[in-house]
Amino acid sequence: MRRRLTIRIHAFLERYFPERRVFLKSDDDTRFIRLRPETQLAAFIGVTLFVGWSAIATAVVLMDSIGAGNFREQAKRDQITYRERLNAISQERDSRAEEALAAQNRFNAALAQISDMQSELLASETRRRELETGIEVIQATLRETMSQRDAARSELAELRKEAAQDSGTQSLASVAPVQMEFLSSALAETAAERDQVRADAQSALQERDSLEMEIKLMDERNNQIFRQLEEAVTVSVAPLDKMFRNAGMPPDSILEQVRRGYNGQGGPLTPLALSTRGEEPTAEELRANKILNELDQLNLYRMAAQQAPFATPVNLGLVRQTSGFGYRRDPKTGGRRLHKGSDFAGRTGTDIYATADGVVTHAGWQSGYGKLVTIRHAFGIETKYAHNSKLRVKVGQRVSRGDHIADMGNTGRSTGTHLHYEVRVNGKPVNPMIYIKAARNVF
The missing domain is CATH 1.10.150 (DNA polymerase; domain 1)
Structure with missing residues (x-):
């Protein structure tokens, strides 16, 4: 087979x-x-x-x-x-820096102008009061002069009446020469005094008209100063108020906390003194006190902005944002998960800065975050800086805005070198870009 x-x-x-x-x-x-x-x-x-x-x-x-x-x-x-993206980001950073510098310059110029206008307003108020006092003195002098004039007229009438009676009973030849001389002298003095009183009254009236015109011009100047002050305060306060509201920080509550914890730098402005005689304050005084209250509010806003994290934790020209706040796909598990901060990717060792004054409450390893720095700020705000390669602060250390606190790394639950930046208000995470963008729009 x-x-x-x-x-x-x-x-x-x-x-x-x-x-x-x-x-x-x-x-x-x-x-x-x-x-x-x-x-x-x-x-x-x-x-x-x-x-x-x-x-x-x-x-x-x-x-x-x-x-x-x-x-x-x-x-x-x-x-x-x-490279094009880096160039665009660098240009945007430069433009934002220029805008921030211009805004700061405008803010400083507005404050300087407000200070000058306040001094000028106080000087104008003092001058107005002096003029009002001068007018009262002139009016009193005028009334006294007119009283003296009336008295002189009455005395002249009596003398003429007595002379007429004497002429009816005696002849001119029998009048004593001394009495005639006295009568002539009295009549001459009375006439001169009458003319002087008329001249003084006319001069006083002219001076009164001049002072009234000067007061009117001063009132117009004061109104112009008030308008400029009100506009400058409005332009300065509105962006700060909007910044705090966008950041989810109620301005009234924030200002009250700053006012309670005021430490003596700057300070509330003293309102204009009101009358101690029980008189109602004038419209100018009410208007001036309103402006001073708004200036006090502006000063409190400035102090609050210095204590809140309105800044960037890294140099945006050296990094790029790789992930934002909100729900996203987890890069480790692939599931949907809340991302509680913003990620900025860069080179290992990139400097990381504190975004506001505060106290370091954690500086060490924490599960998931790797090498972590946590800083407690005012108003119940807390910031976290995670996945660092090196920490440069210790627990209990007080830091200021812009201090170098850590170096960027890839520690903890991370897929690459980056900074995970969180902002929490009363323990609740909020979008950090709200604070970063708010700072760009104002400072």
Whole structure:
């Protein structure tokens, strides 16, 4: 059976691979090599396998070469895009810095202008009171002068009446020369005094008109100063009020906390003194006190802004934001999870700064966060700086805004070098970008 099968296979191969002979001839001899069908089949299979392997290897090499070229091109494109993005971020940072500097300059200029206007307003108020006092003195002098004039007229009338009676009973020749001389002198003095009183009254009236005009001009100037002060205060207070409201910090509550914890720097402005005689305050005094209260509020806003984390924890020109606040896909598990802060990716060792004055409550390892720095600020605010490679502060240390507190790293539950930055208000996490963007819009 096996022999028959072998014979059939041999006959099948003879059809496609007939037996061949390869002759090898030399000068004195001729030989041949017989190629059986089985040998030809083996040679054909070997050549076929070699050609197939060569084709596959060539295709693989070509595909790898093409893929490598595409990867290099993609890497170049990504690098160019990354550079363009860095340049755009740098330009945006520069523009934001210029805007912040301009806003700070405007803020300082407004404060300086407010201070000058306040001094000018107080000087104008003092001058107005002096003028009012001068008018009262002039009016009193005028009344006294008019009384003296009336008295002189009455005395002159009595003298004339007595002279008429004397002339009816005595002749002019019988009047004593001394009495005539006295009468003439009295009449002359009375007439001179009357003329002087008229001149003084006229001068007093003119001076009164001049003072009333000066008071009117001063009132207009005061109104202009009041308007400028009110506009400057409104322009300065409105952005700060909006900044605190956007950050989820009720301005009234924040200002009350600052007022209770006031430490003596700056301080509330003293209102204008009101009358001690029970008189109602004037409209100017009410208006001035309102402006002073708003200036006090502006000062409290400034102090509150210094204590809240309105700043960036890293130099935005050296990093890029890779993840924001909110729900996202967990990079470790792939599930949906709340991301309680913002991530900024950069090089290992990038400087990390405190965003506000405060006290360090944690500086060490914490599960998930890696090397963590936690700072407690005013108003129940707490900031966290996670995944650091090196910590530069200790627990209990007091830090100021802009202090170098840590170096960026990849410790803890992290997929790459970055800073995980959190802001918590009364223990509840809030979006840190609210504070960062609010600071950009004001400072």
